[in-house]
Amino acid sequence: MSYSTGALENSPEPLVFDVVVVGAGFAGLYMLHKLRELGFTVRVLEAASGVGGTWFHNRYPGARCDIESLDYSYSFSEELQQEWSWSERYASQPEILRYIDHVAERFDLLRDVQLNTVVANAEFEEHTARWSVTTEEGERYSARFCIMATGVLSAAQVPRLAGLEEYTGRWYHTGAWPHERPDFTGMRVGVIGTGSSGTQLIPLVAQQAKELVVFQRTANYCMPAQNRPLDANLEGEWKTHYPERRAFARASSFGHNQVSNDKKGTEVSPLERREELERRWDLGGLYMMRAFKDIMTNADVNREAIEFVHEKIDGIVNDPQTAEALKPKDLFIGTKRLCSGTDYYETFNRQNVRLVDVKSDPIKRVTPTGLQTEGETFALDAIIFATGFDAMTGSLLRINPTGRGGVKLSERWADGPRSYLGLSISGFPNMFVIAGAGSPSVFSNMVTSIEQHVEWIATCLLHLERNGAACIEATPEAEEGWVQHVNELADKTLYRHSKNTWFYGANTPGKPVVFMPYVGGVGRYSQNISSIAAKNYEGFSIQERVDSSL
Numbered sequence: 001m002s003y004s005t006g007a008l009e010n011s012p013e014p015l016v017f018d019v020v021v022v023g024a025g026f027a028g029l030y031m032l033h034k035l036r037e038l039g040f041t042v043r044v045l046e047a048a049s050g051v052g053g054t055w056f057h058n059r060y061p062g063a064r065c066d067i068e069s070l071d072y073s074y075s076f077s078e079e080l081q082q083e084w085s086w087s088e089r090y091a092s093q094p095e096i097l098r099y100i101d102h103v104a105e106r107f108d109l110l111r112d113v114q115l116n117t118v119v120a121n122a123e124f125e126e127h128t129a130r131w132s133v134t135t136e137e138g139e140r141y142s143a144r145f146c147i148m149a150t151g152v153l154s155a156a157q158v159p160r161l162a163g164l165e166e167y168t169g170r171w172y173h174t175g176a177w178p179h180e181r182p183d184f185t186g187m188r189v190g191v192i193g194t195g196s197s198g199t200q201l202i203p204l205v206a207q208q209a210k211e212l213v214v215f216q217r218t219a220n221y222c223m224p225a226q227n228r229p230l231d232a233n234l235e236g237e238w239k240t241h242y243p244e245r246r247a248f249a250r251a252s253s254f255g256h257n258q259v260s261n262d263k264k265g266t267e268v269s270p271l272e273r274r275e276e277l278e279r280r281w282d283l284g285g286l287y288m289m290r291a292f293k294d295i296m297t298n299a300d301v302n303r304e305a306i307e308f309v310h311e312k313i314d315g316i317v318n319d320p321q322t323a324e325a326l327k328p329k330d331l332f333i334g335t336k337r338l339c340s341g342t343d344y345y346e347t348f349n350r351q352n353v354r355l356v357d358v359k360s361d362p363i364k365r366v367t368p369t370g371l372q373t374e375g376e377t378f379a380l381d382a383i384i385f386a387t388g389f390d391a392m393t394g395s396l397l398r399i400n401p402t403g404r405g406g407v408k409l410s411e412r413w414a415d416g417p418r419s420y421l422g423l424s425i426s427g428f429p430n431m432f433v434i435a436g437a438g439s440p441s442v443f444s445n446m447v448t449s450i451e452q453h454v455e456w457i458a459t460c461l462l463h464l465e466r467n468g469a470a471c472i473e474a475t476p477e478a479e480e481g482w483v484q485h486v487n488e489l490a491d492k493t494l495y496r497h498s499k500n501t502w503f504y505g506a507n508t509p510g511k512p513v514v515f516m517p518y519v520g521g522v523g524r525y526s527q528n529i530s531s532i533a534a535k536n537y538e539g540f541s542i543q544e545r546v547d548s549s550l
């Protein structure tokens, strides 16, 4: 595989393209493919030394998808989906990365991807109606359109713990895992964080480490993934019916084919509810989210699922005190992103694993040889931060683009992210965000949502081109209406009771606490954005070209 490098093309003059795309994960790569097909010149700028985004960066032991691999894959090419074979029900990180590399090669994408290139600045120049994009190395690009495919879980976050600089052991963050896999054999290891990354990683590190201390601040619900090798008959059946399967996913609420129960919990007997919860536990992973139609809106139904999972924890974990500490308190199930793991609770029965509750005994500092809580000192040879991301907005705000009138995005978003459709931000003409805050994004199979956005943006750009338009921009009124709609939908759910989550930005110090994703579902969202496009991009203002050089 050959990659182009930034340094070779360093030039005092800006390089000129129709479109600059930032990020080469699932979103950036498909955006490139789609726009190139339509005849646009495109340059993708990617900070990492390889493509794949999430699946390039998150190489920690146990990293894997929790949407079935047959669903969590591109649908845009029938040949691709027929020729690729997944080995497991839920694909592991190495396999997803192999898949993305295969896609990049198969569609000859790499020649327009510039790796090792961090975008430092992006500015809309009003006099030319073009985006000026600058990299950390000082290279400049000029493009009519700037598409932010920077990811919503891509700004890894290490807590600012006193003493970390003096720590003499090794430390890691799950979202920036080294390529040479660390070996924890014989080591005393501490893991901070028990979200999706932590719960996947802990059982595997426990198998290697001499001692493992898990520092838990907030317990979350971890469903058994029930991962297994992919059944050849099932794969064959999917491949025969891929078009219908993909159409179903796109019209569904969550962008995949997982079975949802159409019945409300309140409509069925206690026995039927119990049986359904058991069935969901056996189906594994995120299936619990779809146990009943009202599980995310009715507190009593949700509480029954909570009690069910608490009983499961009691049944698995031998030490009653540890079992109690592992049970989430005051947290509706699913309102913090549900985790999907293998042998997570079982791992706490191992002699070499200890759970430390850092809510009651907070972490005070890192010492040169370990970690200190208010009440205890821990000697650790390695510390793993499974502490998550500045989610949804972090990577975009690290670039902090400048829109009309020299206004920075951080100023526009001082009270939290605002967008029209999660795609476009008023005051930032010709800039699009893929799967951003205000779209179904993290509440869906993200590959489905990414494809939906890429196709919408590509159609929009073609429309502008054909109509000789210079600029498209969300109107402030349309943006305000959409922000209200997103909040109104969220307010009908149980999410509003659990604000201590990254869905609200609460995991990032200083970030406004605002609910960010759209909960209305992929299918409904798709209808919205399609009808807006059909109504000549209702809610956007489109300006005609005044100068042929634009």
Ligand code: FAD
Residues within 6 Å of the ligand: 022, 023, 024, 025, 026, 027, 028, 045, 046, 047, 048, 052, 053, 054, 055, 056, 058, 063, 064, 065, 066, 067, 072, 117, 118, 119, 120, 149, 150, 151, 152, 153, 154, 175, 197, 395, 399, 434, 435, 444, 445, 446, 447, 450
């Ligand atoms: P990313 O894959 O995040 O790619 C963004 C790219 O932009 C990165 O390569 C980054 O380096 C680059 N970038 C950012 N800023 C800059 C800059 N300033 N300059 C240059 N480049 C930049 N989703 C699901 O639907 N199902 C799952 O099971 C699932 N599992 C996940 C597991 C993990 C561990 C994580 C972290 C996320 C998971 N997600 C899952 C969400 C996942 O992020 C998306 O599914 C998807 O991979 C996002 O693709 P993307 O291209 O939008 O963003």
Ligand code: NAP
Residues within 6 Å of the ligand: 064, 065, 066, 067, 153, 159, 174, 192, 193, 194, 195, 196, 197, 198, 200, 215, 216, 217, 218, 337, 339, 340, 358, 363, 386, 387, 388, 389, 442, 502, 507
């Ligand atoms: P996360 O869900 O945000 O979890 C971070 C964990 O670190 C939380 O337990 C948090 O506790 C803890 N933490 C953060 N700062 C801390 C501190 N200073 N002291 C102590 N504890 C601290 O992050 P993640 O696990 O990386 O997952 C992020 C998202 O990525 C997921 O929600 C999911 O969408 C995606 N993902 C998916 C999968 C998958 O299975 N497919 C795997 C990994 C990630 P608090 O809760 O108290 O803040």
